[in-house]
Amino acid sequence: MPNLFHYIKDLSKEFFVNRIIAKRHRPCSYYNLPPYYSASDSGVHSVDGNGTASSPASPTPAPNLDDAMTIKIIESLGSAGDMVTRTLMAGSHQINMVYLDGLIDTAFVSECIIRPLADNTWVSKAVSSQDLVDRLDWGGVYAASQSRQTDIEEIVTQILTGSVALIFNDLNMALTFDCKGFERRSVSEPTEEHTLKGPKDCFVETMRVNTATVRRKICSQDLAIENYVLGQDTNTAAVLVYLRGRVKTDLLDAVKKSLDEAKIEDMLSLSSIESLLVGGRLSPFPQILYTEKPDRFSAGILDGRVGIIVDGIPFAMILPYSFFDFFRMSADYNYKYLPSTIYRIMRFVLFFITIFLPGVFVALSNFHPEMLPSDLAMSLAMSRQGVPFPAIFEITLVLLAFHGLIQAGLGSWTSIGGTVSIVGALVLGDAAINARFISPSILVIVAITGICMLALQNFELLFASFIWQFIILLMSSFYGLLGALFAGLLLLYSLSRMETFGIPYLQPFETYMRTDVGWFPPSVDDLARKFRSRPFNTLRLKPKARKGR
16 A cells, blocks of 8 residues: 555656646747746756656757747738747757748648758758858758748738748848648639630649740740739739730830739739729720630730739730630631631621621511511511510510520529520520510521620620620611611721720721821731631741840
8 A cells, every 4th residue: 555655656746747847848939939048957857756757958049039020920910810830940049930821831841941950960050040041041941942031021921922931030031932832723624715626724723833834835935924913902923924026015015014003902803904904994895815725825925915814813814905806716726727717707797697687687677678578578577476565675585585594504503504594495485485475586586696696705705795786776776777887887986996005906907097198998918817817838937036146
């Protein structure tokens, strides 16, 4: 019994002594500085009992150490629940490390930053903090991208974008290391722009993956990629891409000026940048091309245009784009000369069928039935028997239903998207005809219009055609073919007034009509280039001019 009592006494004493030692050597956070142990405090701590337990000597920090810079950085980050702070020792020098969990590769940080600080004897032999910074900068840690920073805001920005900061408070500076390691989507097949022949890769949400893809497409020393930060609240990274020697100086200077003077609160969508670049015009026609295909983006850069890639958005912008350029698709570059030319002309014709067919049909059926063949006029009249609504109301209702189905297909879940189309197009359409709400001829006209509209392969051009459909339809319902002609002239006038960075929207027509010496039509070659693609054997391969010659 006495032996058991002494055994419990010795075990309890050893437990409490170990707790005291563990408390003295507990790692502290940024707001609780480690105590400055004297020489007598460091060394072997004996434990009474059956044996002795030794704890490692605690390194002595530099005297008068102040964590003011670390505290300022953490206060700038605010209530960041994902913020991680650590106190590291390199020899006798204390370093504070700050990063955001989830934005960095923790395995890379452990192996390439923390391990060299602890194991590299060359780093631990630094005689001063400045010497330590120099040794880390000269290869003391195994990081490819690092920089010295003294500005608090710049350090915070780099931490927010996936960097690790090693803070040296006595020098009022920090070393930042690019250690991005968040989850990213791999390059896959495009989801919106499909092509039978050609590359199957697409842009992703990671900006540097996109720039690397463009570099693979255009392996030229003249390819320029300039970095920008957009959005006062989001600090979103973006790049301006162009090819030196091919882009016009006036265009490049205008785009750079717009980006430098940009005052955007958030940068979560490309529409923020578009309104900044092309202004707040009410015209529904697009002036900037959005694409998810790197080959189409690279083709625009090679044509002398300017591209913008924004981090977090899997689409890139190409500007400026004229009206005729939107009828040229990326698939045209992968076909032979004759098919690609025919397809391009076909899209141009289908666009005008889309916007004029409903209005012309209403004008002919209500105002000019004598212009139709007698059999067709009788067939249309018979198909409308028993329908209580006028033709303008019917066709407006069906057009709105068709565009509503498009929006429902875009916004609904993938699993029910096909069901929405089947119910809307087949069930409701057949029921409306049987109930004599609409006539079959109206449904045929809207179906032809919808097929022509979807063949445009550009959603913003589709929206522009939707707006002008109703403008032409309204004018035709009041004035017949004369109203349709007047609406067409109004469309031509609105397009001729549009410019993007000084480049006319109806180029090449506007380029040659706005001359000081008179009114001249565009040349045949410039006009045909908008509707055809030249065969490869007619291209003139110019030798590349070298600098300094």
